[in-house]
Amino acid sequence: MKIPARLQPLVDDGLIDAVLGQLMSGKEAQVYVVRCGEERRCAKVFKEARQRSFKQAVQYREGRRGRNSRRERAMAKKTRYGQQEQEQAWLNAEVEALHRLAAAGVRVPTPLGFVDGVLLMEMVSDADGRAAPRLDDVTLSAEQAIAHHDAVIREVVRMLCAGLVHGDLSEFNVLLGHAGPVIIDLPQAVDAAGNNSAGMLLRRDVDNMRAYFGRFAPALHDTDYGREIWALYEAGELHPDSALTGRFVGDSTAVDVDELITVIEDAREQQAWRLARCGEAQDEE
Numbered sequence: 001m002k003i004p005a006r007l008q009p010l011v012d013d014g015l016i017d018a019v020l021g022q023l024m025s026g027k028e029a030q031v032y033v034v035r036c037g038e039e040r041r042c043a044k045v046f047k048e049a050r051q052r053s054f055k056q057a058v059q060y061r062e063g064r065r066g067r068n069s070r071r072e073r074a075m076a077k078k079t080r081y082g083q084q085e086q087e088q089a090w091l092n093a094e095v096e097a098l099h100r101l102a103a104a105g106v107r108v109p110t111p112l113g114f115v116d117g118v119l120l121m122e123m124v125s126d127a128d129g130r131a132a133p134r135l136d137d138v139t140l141s142a143e144q145a146i147a148h149h150d151a152v153i154r155e156v157v158r159m160l161c162a163g164l165v166h167g168d169l170s171e172f173n174v175l176l177g178h179a180g181p182v183i184i185d186l187p188q189a190v191d192a193a194g195n196n197s198a199g200m201l202l203r204r205d206v207d208n209m210r211a212y213f214g215r216f217a218p219a220l221h222d223t224d225y226g227r228e229i230w231a232l233y234e235a236g237e238l239h240p241d242s243a244l245t246g247r248f249v250g251d252s253t254a255v256d257v258d259e260l261i262t263v264i265e266d267a268r269e270q271q272a273w274r275l276a277r278c279g280e281a282q283d284e285e
C-alpha cells in the first residue's frame with residue numbers, strides 16, 4: 001500500500017521496509033501492519049489531539065508525574081510549550097506502560113521503538129500468523145469463555161501488582177492471540193497508588209470483562225472479582241499468584257474470634273467500672 005505520511009520518516013530511517021495494510025481504526029489511533037525485515041509488526045500512529053476523545057480527561061492524568069518540574073509547570077500553564085508537553089506525555093504514557101508491563105510479565109505487545117510519535121510493536125497474531133482478532137470479533141464456548149476470563153483476570157492482577165490499572169479494558173482492547181488473550185491500548189493507564197479513581201476504574205475494567213465473557217458463560221455474572229482484587233490490593237495482600245474466589249463479602253479479612261471476645265470483655269469491664277464510678281459519685285453527693 002501507499003506509505004502514509006506519518007510512517008514515511010520510519011521508512012526513510014530503515015525501521016520499516018514496507019507497509020502491508022491498515023487494521024480497523026479505533027478511537028484514538030491508526031494501526032498499520034508493517035514489514036521489518038522478515039517480521040510483521042504493528043505501527044500505531046496517534047491521532048492529532050483535537051481528533052481524539054475522552055481519554056485525556058483529568059481523571060486519567062492524576063498521579064502521573066512529569067519528568068521535571070519545568071515540564072509540569074508548563075503543562076499546568078497551558079502554554080503552547082505546555083500543550084506540546086502534554087501531548088508528548090500522553091504518547092509516552094502508552095510506551096512507558098508497555099515497557100513496565102512487559103517487564104512485569106504481563107502479556108502485552110512487546111514495544112520495539114517509539115519514533116516521531118509512532119509506536120512500533122510486536123504484532124499479536126492468531127494461529128495462522130495473521131493479526132489476532134479482538135474479543136469482540138469472536139464467538140466462544142462456555143469453557144473457552146471461562147478459561148479466557150480467568151486468564152484476563154490474572155493479567156489484570158499482574159498489572160495491578162506492577163502499579164497500573166488499564167482504565168479502558170473492554171472486548172475491543174483485548175486480542176485473542178494464538179497463546180491466549182493479550183491486553184492492548186494503554187495510553188490512559190492510570191497509576192494505581194496515585195490516582196483516586198483507580199479503584200473505580202479497576203472495578204469497571206473487571207466488570208466489563210465479566211459482562212463480555214458472561215454472554216457465553218452466564219455463571220460469571222455471579223462473580224465479583226473486581227471488588228475482591230481491589231480489597232486485596234488496598235490491604236497490601238495482592239500478589240501475582242494470589243488465590244481468588246470471585247466472591248466479595250463486605251469485609252474480606254478473617255475475624256479472629258479470640259481477639260473479638262477479648263475486645264467485648266474489655267468493653268464490658270470498662271462499662272462496669274464506669275457504672276461503679278458513677279455509683280460512687282452519687283454516694284459521695
Ligand SMILES: Nc1ncnc2c1ncn2[C@@H]1O[C@H](COP(=O)(O)OP(=O)(O)O)[C@@H](O)[C@H]1O
Nearest residue numbers: 023026027028029031042109122123124131185
Ligand atoms: N500489537 C497489535 N497486534 C495486532 N493488532 C493490533 C495491535 N495493536 C493494535 N491492534 C489492532 O488495532 C486496533 C486499534 O488499536 P488500539 O491500540 O486499540 O487503538 P485505539 O485507541 O484506536 O482503540 C485494535 O483494535 C486491534 O485490532
Ligand SMILES: [Mg+2]
Nearest residue numbers: 026172173185
Ligand atoms: Mg482500542
